[in-house]
Amino acid sequence: MTKPAPAKPVPVKPAPAKPFSLRPALVWAHRILGLSTALFLVVAGLTGSVLAFHHELDEWLNPSAYRATAVGTPLSPDALARAVEARHPEGRVWYMALAPAGHPADVAAMGPIDPATGEAMDIPADSFQVDPVSGEVLAARLWGACCFSALKVMPFLYEFHHNLSLPGVYGVLFMGVVALLWLVDGFVGFALTLPRGRPFLAKWRPAFTIKGGSAFRLNLDWHRAAGLWLFAVLIALALSSVAMNLRQEVVEPVVGLFSKLTPTPFSGAPLAPLRERTLPFDTVLEAGLKEARARGWQDPASEIFYSPHYGVFGVAFGDHDDPLDTRWLYFDGATGAFRSANLPGVGSAGDVFLQLQFPIHSGRVFGLTGRIIIAVMGVVIAGLAITGVAVWWMKRKGRVGRKGKAKAAAARTRVMPAE
Template identity: 25%
Template sequence: MSDTITNSSAVDENQKETQADTSAGRPNAKPSKSGLYTIVWRWHFYAGILSAPILWMITITGAMYVFSTEISEWRDQALLKVSPQEEERVSYDRLREIAASHAASEDLEGMVVRSDPAHSVFFLAHIEGEPGNRADDQHQRIYLNPYDGSLLGTRIAEHDFFAVVLELHRSLMLGTTGRILSELVTCWGLILLASGFYLWWPRGKKNAGVWLPRIKGKFYAVLRDWHAVSGFYLLPLIGIIAFTGLFFTLVLGTGFNTTVKKMGHWPPEWFLTAEAPAPSPEAQPMKLDQVVPLFLEHSRSGEDAVAIRFAEKPELAHKAFYMIDDDKNSLRTVSVNQYTGEKFSILDPPDLPFLYRVRLWAVSIHMGKIFGMPTKILAMIASLGLLGLSVTGIWMWWKRRPTGRSGFPRAPLPQSLPAWGWALMIVVGILLPVAGVSILLICLLDWICFSQLRKKKAV
């Protein structure tokens, strides 16, 4: 947020002042503000440099995924849109038979329908991967024209462009290792925002470079202003998007989910297929043509994509999931007895326990779907804004880097950090455990490197 080599002369002066205090026989002198500024600036600098490559990947993929629904619907018009016909539609049971004939697996686990007559119907076939490894499982989408039963096309959901974008965003396509790295960079992104805000603080400055960026003058000064000032204005927006992203992470996200379950706020009926009363021996399952209209009755103004999961066993019910624009906070579930057509276990987000609703809110906010298009635009601005801050930070370091040298800041004196600063680092390490471990490793590496450097100078 603040320039990564910002005010280098001021930093040098801060270091000189601290060194002067020590050389004057006051090694225990009270830490100065300038010394604290140097430490914060140094951590801001290293965090920005080290997190940049992964941060760029996360922000670019995040900005792309925000409009995944709109782009996918435009791209897949040939699969999703059909011309309504006056003649009677093909029965859903016949469509199921047609889909089964085109499926790469015998396991047709569900279908997706809409009340909009201009929409196609697609079925979902579950393709198992390596035994015991569900991560290799795939899902084939089979798109059919409901008026003549013709095949519009097939697609493997996991191979879709935006599925790959999402996987890059969440785990860098590196599995568990990638998820930890993504969480680490997200945590450091929050630290960068906080430390950048401290470095931006006016400290007596009036206007230029504080509230408004300069557009004339030395290139470095202009670049620094746009980095710092835009960072200040974007801080709340980026902070919200980054913080809600932690609900997806391996350590903090899993920890939150575990806490929700322990407190009894995790609704199993939200996910699992509900059980229905035991059928009589002579009972026969209802036809899909009877079941689907029951589910469509709960569709909201034709905006919902109604995903129906077929009952896999006689004692289970059919279950439908309703969602508008992939917004988890709009998710509704309805279960239907496959023998009687009785509708039960109808759940909307307001019916869920509070802590689980917090999770849904976080997911929708992070994806920019909480209030539709306006928040999508804000989410994209947050992603691209954070990318811009990182790029300008690296640019400033490269611009001011001395010829033949790294341009990395020197280590401040140990007493430059006040007691409350150490306490703050401990609190941050506890609240953001992945970042806390990295802070310990960085401090250890820093101590080893500079200890060796001082030994060499002594020799």
């Protein structure tokens, strides 16, 4: 009896390989970056919204600090500095806004330099509003001191927004890293909205709409649509945040790869120990006015400062509330010799790019309209962070619930008696 021939094996087609996709990695990155920065973006967004009008709010909260009533010719910078230091002898004036009669002059001071450490000593008050004619100190406060009294709240929020009120450079660097992560996350989130397949625009269009419905759908739609519609503004704010906190560490080296940057008196490391001021402010102001007139500028000086960290004087011309109108002249702190100028819109492409970062971040690049936009965007940024966390939390609850149901079903199957 012959044996039947063995059946021929049926060839099994290998399953088609799944196309490579970056999406899972992008989803993971968006989740980690979003959760890591959410709390800090809520804080930065809400405080930034308030700070868009910090001067007006401070004046509203402290009307007496802005009531300069003396009539006459404003004091010279040295006379103004002496008036402040006579009332607060522990301080050394290093900055002042040269206000006309009827407007308070902003004056800043620091403690004397400790010979043992080379650093400035702490003082009880370092920020003053002063009547420019009489020299009367209208308000004295320690800039950034906690927390919510009328005199303290706006300076406190300003510092908290910038560095979480952490000591030294730690808060500045920390918030700079948060801003850098936010910048990367903005591009990751944008990539996740891009549709798979065609027609591209028809599939992408729903991402720009808020359809609503369930709480999950509403949060997801708001988070995605707001991020898309305001993507350019959000990226500009994130980039300017990095530039404000990590300028020398990150932004200048990167920008320098594409455009040569002009060195400034503040390039490089600060002096150690700090250098006390030896020249009178009036002498430097006279040098500043002479240089300004040689350049054809007829407007009065608006600010003057001395930096003990770099041994440099600066004299500004133009509206000190408008960074795009402020022209700075810098002078050597020891000799008073002219060193360089920083003029809006002048320099390499990299120079102009860096000049624009603070006006963009504060909204002053577009005047009052820009400041209103920044105030609104602060709330939007906080909303994006909150809705992002809400979407993650609801998804997590759903996953945990499904896993729980699956375990319960498996347990019932194991104990079910055989028929």
